[in-house]
Each structure stands twice: as C-alpha cells, then as structure tokens.
Amino acid sequence: MMFNWLQKLGSRVLLRLSSLGAALVMLLQSLLVLPGPRGWQRLTQQLYVVGVQSFIIIFVSAGFIGMVLGLQGYTLLVDYGSEQAVGQMVALTLVRELAPVVAALLFAGRAGSALTAELGLMKATEQLASLEMFGVDPLHRIVAPRFIAGLISLPILVIIFNLVGVYGGHLVAVEWLGVHSGAYWGNMQAAVDFSDDVMNGLIKALVFATLVTWTALYQGYTCVPTSQGISEATTRTVVYSSLMILGFDFILTALMFGGL
Amino acid sequence: MSQTNLIEVRDLSFARAERLIFDKLNISIRRGRVTAIMGPSGCGKTTLLRLIGGQLQPAQGQVCVFDEDLSKLSRDRLTSLRSRMGVLFQSGALFTDLDVFENVAFPLREHSSLSEDELRDQVLLQLEAVGLRGARHLMPSELSGGMSRRVALARAIAMGPELILYDEPFAGQDPIAMAVLQRLIRALNDQMQLTSVLVSHDVAEACAIADEVILLGRGNLLAQGAPEELLNSNDPMVRQFMHGHADGAIPFHFPAPDLMTELRTESGRNQARSSGVVEAVELN
Numbered sequence: 001m002m003f004n005w006l007q008k009l010g011s012r013v014l015l016r017l018s019s020l021g022a023a024l025v026m027l028l029q030s031l032l033v034l035p036g037p038r039g040w041q042r043l044t045q046q047l048y049v050v051g052v053q054s055f056i057i058i059f060v061s062a063g064f065i066g067m068v069l070g071l072q073g074y075t076l077l078v079d080y081g082s083e084q085a086v087g088q089m090v091a092l093t094l095v096r097e098l099a100p101v102v103a104a105l106l107f108a109g110r111a112g113s114a115l116t117a118e119l120g121l122m123k124a125t126e127q128l129a130s131l132e133m134f135g136v137d138p139l140h141r142i143v144a145p146r147f148i149a150g151l152i153s154l155p156i157l158v159i160i161f162n163l164v165g166v167y168g169g170h171l172v173a174v175e176w177l178g179v180h181s182g183a184y185w186g187n188m189q190a191a192v193d194f195s196d197d198v199m200n201g202l203i204k205a206l207v208f209a210t211l212v213t214w215t216a217l218y219q220g221y222t223c224v225p226t227s228q229g230i231s232e233a234t235t236r237t238v239v240y241s242s243l244m245i246l247g248f249d250f251i252l253t254a255l256m257f258g259g260l
Numbered sequence: 261m262s263q264t265n266l267i268e269v270r271d272l273s274f275a276r277a278e279r280l281i282f283d284k285l286n287i288s289i290r291r292g293r294v295t296a297i298m299g300p301s302g303c304g305k306t307t308l309l310r311l312i313g314g315q316l317q318p319a320q321g322q323v324c325v326f327d328e329d330l331s332k333l334s335r336d337r338l339t340s341l342r343s344r345m346g347v348l349f350q351s352g353a354l355f356t357d358l359d360v361f362e363n364v365a366f367p368l369r370e371h372s373s374l375s376e377d378e379l380r381d382q383v384l385l386q387l388e389a390v391g392l393r394g395a396r397h398l399m400p401s402e403l404s405g406g407m408s409r410r411v412a413l414a415r416a417i418a419m420g421p422e423l424i425l426y427d428e429p430f431a432g433q434d435p436i437a438m439a440v441l442q443r444l445i446r447a448l449n450d451q452m453q454l455t456s457v458l459v460s461h462d463v464a465e466a467c468a469i470a471d472e473v474i475l476l477g478r479g480n481l482l483a484q485g486a487p488e489e490l491l492n493s494n495d496p497m498v499r500q501f502m503h504g505h506a507d508g509a510i511p512f513h514f515p516a517p518d519l520m521t522e523l524r525t526e527s528g529r530n531q532a533r534s535s536g537v538v539e540a541v542e543l544n
Contacts, residue, residue: 130353
C-alpha cells in the first residue's frame with residue numbers, strides 16, 4: 001500500500017520533471033536560431049495579436065482597479081487625516097504588486113489561452129505536420145515569434161496598467177472625493193523610486209511574461225490534438241500560469257522588498 | 261534497393277502507447293505507379309504514411325525512400341529529401357492565416373529564389389491544374405472540403421515532387437469532388453511522371469485509379485497486387501474488406517465474454533439493468 005503510494009508519487013514527479021525538461025528543450029530549440037528574412041514581419045503580426053489585442057482588457061481593468069484603490073485608500077486614510085497620502089498608496093500598490101500581477105493574470109486568460117488554443121488547433125488540423133513536411137521547423141516559425149511577442153508585450157501592458165491605474169485613483173480621490181491634486185501627485189513623486197519600485201515591477205512583468213507565454217506555447221504544442229485535448233490544454237495554461245504568477249510574485253517580492 | 265522500387269519498408273515494427281501497430285512489416289512500392297494502401301480503420305495506414313514521410317521513427321526495421329534509410333538521415337538531409345515529396349494531408353492542412361494564393365506560394369517562397377513575377381505565374385499554373393485559379397483570393401475558411409483538398413494538392417505539387425503521399429483523399433467528399441480528385445491524382449501521376457501513394461478505405465474509388473493495392477491488417481501485410489487480383493481473391497479476410505461484408509474473418513463484435521453469461525453475473529446485471537437490456541432479454 002505504502003509502496004504503491006510512493007511509487008505513484010515517484011512516477012508523477014518523474015513525469016513532471018521530464019515535461020519540464022521537454023519544455024526547456026522546446027524553448028531553446030525555438031530561440032537558438034537567427035530569425036529569417038520575414039522574421040520581423042511575423043513578430044509584428046504576433047505583437048498585434050498578443051499585445052495590441054490585450055490592450056482593451058488591460059486598460060479597462062487598470063481603470064477600475066485604480067478607482068477602487070483611490071476609494072479604499074481615501075476611506076482608510078481619512079480617519080487619520082492623512083488622505084493626502086492616497087496618491088502614494090495607489091502608486092506604490094500598483095507599480096510594486098497589482099499592475100504586474102493583475103496584468104499577467106489577465107494576459108494569461110486573454111493571450112495565453114488564445115496561444116494554446118491556436119497551436120492546439122494547428123496541430124489538430126495538421127498544419128504543424130505540414131510545415132515540417134515543407135522543411136520548415138514549426139518551433140522557429142510558429143513558437144519563436146509568439147514567445148518573443150509575449151516577452152515584449154506584457155511589460156508594455158504593465159506600464160500602461162500603471163499609468164491608467166494612477167489616473168483611475170486620481171479620478172476618484174481628487175476629482176470626486178476632494179483630495180488636493182498637488183498633494184496627490186507630490187506625495188506620489190516623493191514616495192515612488194524609479195529603480196526600486198518601477199523597475200522592480202517591470203522585472204516582475206518580464207518574469208511573468210516568460211512564465212505565461214512559455215506555458216501557453218508548450219501546452220499548445222504538446223496537447224492531444226482532439227477537441228477535448230485542446231480544451232484541457234487551454235485550461236492547464238490558465239491554471240498553471242495563474243499559480244506560477246502568484247507563487248513567483250511572492251518569491252520576487254521577498255527578494256526585492258523583503259530584505260532577503 | 262532495386263531500381264524499380266521507390267519505397268522499401270523492411271521488418272518495420274512500430275508501437276503507439278504499448279499497442280503494437282506494425283509487427284515486422286515488409287512492403288515495397290514501385291516507381292511511377294499509383295499505389296493504394298488500404299485496410300480497416302485503425303490498422304495503421306496513416307501511421308505508415310507518416311513513417312514514409314519521416315515524421316515518425318520506427319521502433320525497429322527500416323523505411324527507405326529514394327534509396328535512403330530515413331532513420332539514419334540528419335535533420336538537414338531529411339529536409340532536403342522532403343523537398344522531393346509532396347503530402348496531401350487528410351484535412352488539407354492549409355495554413356488558415358494565408359489565402360489560397362499564399363498557401364500555394366508557401367513552399368516556393370521557402371525553397372526557391374523565384375522573382376515575384378515568376379512565383380505568381382508558377383502559383384497560377386498550379387492552381388489552374390486543380391481548376392481553382394479563380395479562387396486564389398479566398399481564405400481557407402471560405403472553401404468547401406473538396407476545394408481545400410484541391411488547393412492542398414496544388415501546394416503539394418508546387419515544388420515538382422517525385423513522390424506524392426495522399427492521406428485519405430476521398431474521405432468525406434461528395435461524389436463530384438471525389439471524381440475530381442480521382443481524375444487529378446491519376447492525371448498528375450501520369451503527366452508529371454510521379455509516384456503516388458494513397459491511403460484510403462474507399463475501395464471502389466481507390467481501386468479505380470490504383471495500379472497496385474497493398475492491403476494491411478492485424479499489424480502486417482494481408483495482400484499486395486493489382487486491384488482485380490485482390491477483388492477476386494479467395495482469402496476470406498481480403499474478400500471481406502474488398503467487398504465490404506459487415507461480418508466475417510474480421511469480426512463485427514469487439515472481443516467480449518459471452519452475452520448471457522455476462523448478463524447473469526451480478527455486476528453484469530447491474531450494468532445492463534441501467535440500460536434496460538436485462539428486462540428485454542427476460543421478456544423474451
């Protein structure tokens with residue numbers, strides 16, 4: 001009984017490790033080649049699909065999250081007469097934590113799931129096999145531009161998230177609740193450090209972008225090419241990405257801000 | 261390998277998820293002919309086609325195409341060998357983000373240095389050969405199943421291959437599309453002096469254009485010969501498949517214990533009761 005349990009655990013761990021290895025090999029094989037003459041064109045196309053098409057969801061979410069932060073911050077701080085500090089609270093919360101994490105979670109749901117489904121469907125409709133038969137490596141042609149597009153898009157989306165969120169907080173705290181505009185911006189400027197806060201947030205964004213895009217592409221590339229297989233792979237992309245984003249966020253926060 | 265054989269499969273064994281698909285299979289396919297590989301669903305026809313295309317590696321044995329053992333080739337050599345082959349996938353496998361013209365132009369853009377004008381002429385000629393020159397601006401989603409396959413065929417012949425592999429070209433086609441595809445496969449083979457290998461379970465359609473039929477079953481070669489020979493064969497399994505009898509040497513039932521024994525055991529009763537089988541049997 002005990003041995004069976006141990007055996008099962010062992011085989012699961014081995015399976016996970018071997019798929020992690022396979023995912024790493026896939027990534028290296030797709031990236032360790034110089035892009036072809038039309039590489040830029042393919043990258044631009046993917047930047048549009050992965051990045052630009054995720055803009056609306058990021059913009060709207062950032063607006064609402066900034067507004068909620070402004071409102072919550074104001075109600076909390078007004079009791080102590082320090083509602084002027086709401087600007088600094090909104091900005092620090094956004095640039096250090098909420099912008100990279102929420103943008104990455106939305107990115108996993110919007111772009112990650114789409115990438116997995118697209119690759120899975122390409123596999124099911126034999127497009128990947130057909131590329132191979134034309135002597136074109138699908139890892140270079142399909143996987144590489146999508147991965148790089150993800151890596152470029154998410155940090156830019158996080159910058160947009162930061163800007164829109166800060167303006168969302170300004171709308172509620174300053175325009176509606178009457179916090180002094182100069183105090184909102186002034187406290188923010190004094191409290192937010194570019195390299196400690198903004199850059200650390202962007203490093204988080206880059207790590208999350210790698211995790212989400214890599215997971216999405218690996219799941220799509222290796223899925224069972226049936227409707228059920230694609231649906232399971234898409235679900236796995238969103239679940240694994242979300243858990244990794246939250247787990248890695250804690251580790252990165254501890255390293256960057258926790259004094260570890 | 262003899263001069264007349266383009267493909268030779270020797271002692272090929274291949275398994276998928278512990279299920280043995282081929283067990284020491286030996287076949288040879290001759291140059292310049294249309295050869296149909298037939299057999300019941302799940303007998304490994306498409307797998308064999310993928311082994312010939314070098315997309316799968318045999319567990320044991322050899323697959324030799326153009327006098328080269330595919331398992332011994334480097335990636336680059338395999339790529340250059342593949343440029344001498346065309347494949348028509350079952351679904352057509354057109355690239356959904358490219359229109360018909362760009363799909364046919366794809367292999368030319370990848371592997372030739374034609375100018376834009378020469379490329380355009382070449383693509384239009386290929387599309388003319390399959391009767392779809394007028395559809396060059398359509399996207400794959402706007403094409404019927406038969407049209408998709410014809411575009412895929414134009415793409416497969418764009419590089420002037422010596423060998424074309426067709427995966428179930430007639431599956432799910434209406435009678436007109438089927439007749440068109442039959443005519444195209446035969447005409448292309450004769451005009452371009454190709455070797456064509458088609459995998460199919462549409463006996464009548466495949467026999468009508470094939471010079472030779474290879475019948476697979478139970479992991480091995482059941483019969484090989486001209487279509488008429490196989491149609492007139494006395495072997496019970498060959499007869500059953502070629503004439504489409506529901507029951508015979510290849511049983512209708514999936515292996516299972518005796519029905520009455522199973523219904524009378526407790527677990528069998530419980531299972532069967534939920535589907536109403538026991539009541540029906542008891543009433544009788």
